[in-house]
Amino acid sequence: MTIAYSDRPRFSPNIDRLARNAHVLSIAGFFLLCCVVFTLSSDVFLTSGNLLNVLRQSAPLMMVAIAMTFVITSGGIDLSIGSMIALINAVTAIALHNGAPWPLVVGGALMIGASLGLAQGWFIAFQKIPSFIVTLAGLSILRGVALLFTEGFSVPISNNASFAVIGRGDFFGVPVPALLAMMTMIAGYVILDRMKFGRHVTAVGVNPEAARRAGIPVRLVTMSVYGMTGLTSAAAGIIIASRLSSGSSNAAVGFELDVIAAVVLGGTVLVGGRGTIIGTVLGALTIAIIGNGLILVHISAFFTQIVTGTIILSAIWLNSKVFSQMAVRYRGRSKTL
Secondary structure (H helix, E strand, O other): OOOOOOOOOOOHHHHHHHHHOHHHHHHHHHHHHHHHHHHHHOOOOOOHHHHHHHHHHHHHHHHHHHHHHHHHHOOOOOOOHHHHHHHHHHHHHHHHHOOOOHHHHHHHHHHHHHHHHHHHHHHHHHOOOOHHHHHHHHHHHHHHHHHHHHOOOOEEOOOOHHHHHHHHOEEOOEEHHHHHHHHHHHHHHHHHHHOHHHHHHHHHHHOHHHHHHOOOOHHHHHHHHHHHHHHHHHHHHHHHHHHHOEEOOOOOOOHHHHHHHHHHHOOOOOOOOOOOHHHHHHHHHHHHHHHHHHHHOOOOHHHHHHHHHHHHHHHHHHHHHHHHHHHHHHHHHHHHO
């Protein structure tokens, strides 16, 4: 009689699934905890009007964070996204102020954003300049160009009902920016988790040289992910211009820090090799919920950034230390059972 032995119990797939998704589960739990705390602290928080407002305002952050997930998963970083948003925001407002048709303006702005992102990606991928240096230079250059175009002033957008729908409209009660963010989320999830390009991005982040030897076009993949952040940053700039009916070179100051925080908070490894779109979306929503909730409970604006930063640091610490160690212990136990 032959007896088959296995060093893994039957329930080990569930343990493996828990271990793989520990980071996402932890940010999901933290997100729910924030919702419960703010619900108990304010009668306004859980109202439909406030929640829809949170979705509308967090849409640009969510869209850019999804693209940033690809960049960080590939082992890079993009510090220029805030300045990219400001430039597109200003260019869009100037073009509409001068009477250009809004569909042409929107299409042109998206092309400009994608092209500038690809240009930065070219320096990173083909000229071997570190992404930190290239995008730090882009942060300064793009913001400077925006200041040059606007001369430091806000540019008003005349009443344009069709363009205003992008930032202030709704579809069956759901804000249009939230719908755009949802479509970006679905596309990002499919690309990263279900398509060959997503596997290539992950492989480049794990080991670029091994990926190159495996036949992956490392330089093209690297350049492409910066085109994605450029494209989504342009979309965010358009949404903000539509929502505020103006463009400004001072838009999205410090935005890149919120985006990186959302991505890392969601469980994407900062050094590359692992990314999660669902975690990024939860991270972006968590940051938006924290900002909104602190305002509703009348926390002074001078303390809001301190409290937000402390909460984010604590959550990331718990995510990277406590939950990761728990996942490792679970794996170890499953192998010894």
